[in-house]
Amino acid sequence: MPVVECDPSEARERLAAAGVTVASGNTEHELWRAEHGGATAVAYDGKVVVQGGSPQRLVGLLRGSGGRAHVYFDGACRGNPGPAALGYAIVTGDGIAAEGGETIGRATNNQAEYHALVRALEVAADFGFDEVHVRGDSELIVKQVKGAWNTNDPELRELRVRARELLDRFDEWTLEHVPREINERADKLANEALDDA
Numbered sequence: 001m002p003v004v005e006c007d008p009s010e011a012r013e014r015l016a017a018a019g020v021t022v023a024s025g026n027t028e029h030e031l032w033r034a035e036h037g038g039a040t041a042v043a044y045d046g047k048v049v050v051q052g053g054s055p056q057r058l059v060g061l062l063r064g065s066g067g068r069a070h071v072y073f074d075g076a077c078r079g080n081p082g083p084a085a086l087g088y089a090i091v092t093g094d095g096i097a098a099e100g101g102e103t104i105g106r107a108t109n110n111q112a113e114y115h116a117l118v119r120a121l122e123v124a125a126d127f128g129f130d131e132v133h134v135r136g137d138s139e140l141i142v143k144q145v146k147g148a149w150n151t152n153d154p155e156l157r158e159l160r161v162r163a164r165e166l167l168d169r170f171d172e173w174t175l176e177h178v179p180r181e182i183n184e185r186a187d188k189l190a191n192e193a194l195d196d197a
Helices: 008-017 056-063 109-127 139-146 154-167 180-196
Strands: 003-005 022-024 032-036 039-044 047-052 068-077 082-092 095-107 131-136 172-177
Touching (some): 008 039, 039 056, 047 056, 056 109, 068 095, 068 180, 082 180, 109 154, 109 180, 131 180, 139 154, 139 172
Antiparallel strands (some): 039 047
């Protein structure tokens, strides 16, 4: 469970500015509580504790770091369609800022890839990065999002629109297709999520 050392008043303002509803604490020691992206943040004197299965997005909002990040994404599917998962890793000059893997139910491989891209961009946006360099090993997803290829499937079209909306939040962004070995960490996280399901 991540602990973010910070001024709870400033953290509350940052969450409110991002559209997160902040409520009163449940005990006399809790200054406030907020829920976002499947996790709960609880503020105490000098720190905020984040609980839940997917704390990265809340942690990102609380830290609000700015700067540049490299974002890796990958989807995994056992069968096509079949049980599916996503994985992502967000890396800065200081190391891994956030990473995660989660199951997404039954999906095709392309749907899993798109969901991975969207989740990675949501987390990067919550961290407040100004610039992202996004890399994935799905040529289809990269070319569709960049507009080089058409997106005929209605669900993939919706996910493409969501990905573009998220990319537009950044001052600068690039999206490139890379070989699988460069995307190894995101692939591993997606497959581990499937293995653990």
